[in-house]
Amino acid sequence: MRYEGLSRFLSQILRHTPHEIGLELDEYGYADIDVLIIKANNQGSRIEKEQILALCSNSDRFKIKGNRIKATKGHSFPIKPDEEGARPPEALYHSTSSKLRDTILKEGLKPLKLSSVYLFENYVDAYIFAGRKEPAIIVVDAAQMYADDHQFYTSGDGTWFTDACPSKYLRVENNIHNIYRLYKKKITVTTYYKKFFNTDYVVNNNYNFGYFGLPVRSCWMCKKKPVYGSLSYHFQKDNAVCQEYDYAMHVKGRHKLLACYLGHSEAQNQNFIMASASVILDLEIEVVPDIDDIKGGVVIGIICPNCGKETSTGSWYFGQGYICTCPDCKKDLLQMDRTEVYTEAYQE
Numbered sequence: 001m002r003y004e005g006l007s008r009f010l011s012q013i014l015r016h017t018p019h020e021i022g023l024e025l026d027e028y029g030y031a032d033i034d035v036l037i038i039k040a041n042n043q044g045s046r047i048e049k050e051q052i053l054a055l056c057s058n059s060d061r062f063k064i065k066g067n068r069i070k071a072t073k074g075h076s077f078p079i080k081p082d083e084e085g086a087r088p089p090e091a092l093y094h095s096t097s098s099k100l101r102d103t104i105l106k107e108g109l110k111p112l113k114l115s116s117v118y119l120f121e122n123y124v125d126a127y128i129f130a131g132r133k134e135p136a137i138i139v140v141d142a143a144q145m146y147a148d149d150h151q152f153y154t155s156g157d158g159t160w161f162t163d164a165c166p167s168k169y170l171r172v173e174n175n176i177h178n179i180y181r182l183y184k185k186k187i188t189v190t191t192y193y194k195k196f197f198n199t200d201y202v203v204n205n206n207y208n209f210g211y212f213g214l215p216v217r218s219c220w221m222c223k224k225k226p227v228y229g230s231l232s233y234h235f236q237k238d239n240a241v242c243q244e245y246d247y248a249m250h251v252k253g254r255h256k257l258l259a260c261y262l263g264h265s266e267a268q269n270q271n272f273i274m275a276s277a278s279v280i281l282d283l284e285i286e287v288v289p290d291i292d293d294i295k296g297g298v299v300i301g302i303i304c305p306n307c308g309k310e311t312s313t314g315s316w317y318f319g320q321g322y323i324c325t326c327p328d329c330k331k332d333l334l335q336m337d338r339t340e341v342y343t344e345a346y347q348e
Helices: 003-015 033-042 049-057 098-107 123-130 142-147 176-182
Strands: 062-065 068-071 092-097 117-120 135-140 159-162 170-173 185-195 202-204 212-216 231-236 239-245 251-258 260-268 272-281 301-303 310-312 323-325 332-345
Touching: 003 033, 003 049, 003 068, 033 049, 033 068, 049 062, 092 098, 092 123, 098 135, 098 170, 117 123, 123 135
Parallel strands: none
Antiparallel strands: 062 068, 092 117, 092 135, 117 159, 135 170, 185 272, 185 332, 202 301, 212 231, 231 239, 239 251, 260 272, 301 310, 323 332
């Protein structure tokens, strides 16, 4: 089984449906690895123990203790934490929909479909986890809860868990713009396209919808590195989508990050079109430093100078040397010469 498929399979079985393969978990959520493999393979899977060990060595989704494995979080049934309680930060954060804000302030935070209440050390992580377009940020007085003998547990990646948060420890962050105070960087991506026609190209600003790829070495959120080349964050408006590709360029997974899109622009001379786009964000990302390895760039829409067909460069995951060809007349139009990434401190 491929690693991306194995990760999804283990997440589903260990978090939600162990009964589907007749697997029993202990009170802490652990399953015997050998039994899991036998049960899964009896249902038609092809899983080897070495695959599970390799996957877990590079993922914080799972935890291995001896010959047992568990999902570290996300259970839809109750389990006991096998970690000792930990002292939380002064404040922790939870993101919910604006419609539930008043109910939560009155009744407190409850785990609902998950086995625990999920809390985070900053606004951005809370926002990302909830995936809300218009979130209500709940601030939890974690220090006082801890002083009052409420137990907290952490998975070690900035995520915290507790059984419930009574309403007296909660308040709403009314100024949602405080989320944006975490955005301290302005990142500008500029892609240089070499022209095949010695003429001014008609650039359609409405065709690319603001897409561009920011080439990075590893994802800030999932902490995974691509199997081949570099991966990129695809930006559109106020979201950044992490795209992971394997060597065959098949999508492995995606998730959205919080960003503030500033817009894009184009300029051209006799030989090149220069397309730029910018965002504001505060993600600890490692931008690809060497030009030859870059996958990603600013997408532009153009009109073919030969036949008038409208097309797009589609360059959010292609790299240096990629040639954009007209879909109708098959003429080569542009070639990606290079992509440059410039990072600066953002000043409002």
